[in-house]
Amino acid sequence: MKYCYYILSVSLLILIFSCDDKVDLEQFIDDSEELTLVYSSISPQDTILKVRVLKTLSSDNNIEINNSDAFVIPNAVITLSDATNNSVRLSYNSDDKNYQIEATQLEILPGATYFLSVMVDQREFTSSCTIPNNAVTELAFELTDNLNNAGDLKESVTIRFLDIPEASNNYIVGARIEDDAFDLFLDFENRRFITDQIEDGALLASFGFFNNNPDSVTDITLQVANVEPILYDSLFASYSNKENRQNPFYEVIIPPNNIEGENAYGVFAGFQITERLITYQ
Numbered sequence: 102m103k104y105c106y107y108i109l110s111v112s113l114l115i116l117i118f119s120c121d122d123k124v125d126l127e128q129f130i131d132d133s134e135e136l137t138l139v140y141s142s143i144s145p146q147d148t149i150l151k152v153r154v155l156k157t158l159s160s161d162n163n164i165e166i167n168n169s170d171a172f173v174i175p176n177a178v179i180t181l182s183d184a185t186n187n188s189v190r191l192s193y194n195s196d197d198k199n200y201q202i203e204a205t206q207l208e209i210l211p212g213a214t215y216f217l218s219v220m221v222d223q224r225e226f227t228s229s230c231t232i233p234n235n236a237v238t239e240l241a242f243e244l245t246d247n248l249n250n251a252g253d254l255k256e257s258v259t260i261r262f263l264d265i266p267e268a269s270n271n272y273i274v275g276a277r278i279e280d281d282a283f284d285l286f287l288d289f290e291n292r293r294f295i296t297d298q299i300e301d302g303a304l305l306a307s308f309g310f311f312n313n314n315p316d317s318v319t320d321i322t323l324q325v326a327n328v329e330p331i332l333y334d335s336l337f338a339s340y341s342n343k344e345n346r347q348n349p350f351y352e353v354i355i356p357p358n359n360i361e362g363e364n365a366y367g368v369f370a371g372f373q374i375t376e377r378l379i380t381y382q
Contacts, residue, residue, distance in 0.1 A: 137174070139219050139226055139360045139367035142332055143181075145209045146236075146374050152179050152191055153199040154219055173198045178220035181207055209371075211235065217369045219362075226362035228369035233327045235265045236373035237272075240323050244381075247308050250290065256315075258287055259308040260323050262375070266302035271295075271333035273372075274307040277322040287321070288312050291344075294337050315381065323377045331357050332370035 138155040154174045175193050179200040182188035189207045191200035209215070212234045219226040241261040246254050260274055272295040276287040287309030295305050311318075328336075338354040345351035360367040 134364045137219075137221055137224070137226060137362070137365050139217070139228070139365065139369065141217060142328075142368070142370045142372055143209055143215060143230070143232070144326075144372045144374055145211055145232065146376075147204045147209060149201050150181060150189075150191065150204050150207065150209070151197075151199050151201050152181075152217065152219070154179070154221065169198065174221055176221075178218075180218040182216045182218070183207065184214050184216075211373065215371070219360075224362065226360050226365040228360050228367075230329060230359075230369050230371040232371035233270075233329065233373050235268070236327055237262045237265065237325045237375040239263070240325060240375060240377040242323055242377070242379055245308065247310070249310055255310050257308040257310050258321065258323070258381075259306060260325065261304060261306045262325055264297040264301065264303050264305055265327065270297045271328050271330055272297075272305070273326045273328055273333065273336060274309075275324045275326075276309060277324065278318055279320055279322075285311065285313050285315065285318060291340065294333065294340070296333075318381045321379050321381050323379060324374060326372045326374040328372040329370040331359055331368055332372060335368045335370075 136157045138157070139152065140155075141150075141152040143150055154177045155172045156174055158171060175195070175198075177193075177200070179191040180188055181191065181202075187207060189202050191202045193199075194201045207215075209232060211232050214229055214231045217228045217230075239262065243259045243261070245257055245259045247257045247259075249255050258276065260276075264270060274289055274293045274295060276289075278285045278287065288311075289307055289309035292307040292309070295307060297303065297305070335356045338356040341354055357368065358366050359369060
């Protein structure tokens with residue numbers, strides 16, 4: 102017998118940086134087994150290392166679709182370690198619904214490999230990731246008018262940066278707006294995903310539109326992350342599936358998985374992030 106499961110679809114963008122993606126509760130269709138879901142991304146720029154552990158639930162359990170607490174596993178044992186056997190155990194944070202530890206407890210270095218162990222009810226799930234060697238060195242910006250998807254000319258923030266040469270790179274572009282009065286963000290749409298497949302070392306650019314009136318905006322933190330390919334592919338699949346959920350002709354992209362263990366799914370990946378604070382006028 103097949104069951105219809107609800108899954109907490111976690112955007113790893115939230116674990117990388119704050120941008121316009123939110124955590125949504127979505128249907129996970131035609132899965133006959135309960136899954137343990139593990140999501141984490143780490144970088145040398147982190148101040149806190151985070152791991153999120155979740156589970157799927159059958160719709161027979163009468164779970165409220167907006168009740169995110171029902172999907173969280175709060176009693177897992179989470180360990181991060183490096184290749185020299187330095188290891189740390191993360192503690193559960195009930196406010197953020199994830200496992201955390203200060204990044205000073207385990208040094209995250211460019212080019213280094215790290216290992217994740219997750220114990221849930223005597224079942225172990227493992228993974229590893231390697232931090233990209235380099236981060237983007239400098240971000241330039243410009244306030245420009247561009248056409249949105251509706252064909253309207255709107256003010257946008259354009260981010261430009263040089264591709265890291267002599268390497269194959271995958272970038273995620275975003276921005277953080279500090280504004281308590283409104284839920285403001287820059288929407289980069291599919292332009293948040295950039296690669297250097299066309300030309301190595303080229304000048305790359307992306308632009309995002311304000312989702313609301315930006316009159317109250319003073320500061321914007323521009324962000325470009327150089328991410329592992331599996332993280333790029335996972336984020337792209339999540340974004341594309343969400344944007345095309347109403348399209349009956351769309352073929353769903355299956356997100357990649359590098360979590361080892363029975364009935365486990367998720368991504369553990371490394372990245373490096375570059376930020377620039379600008380004053381918006």
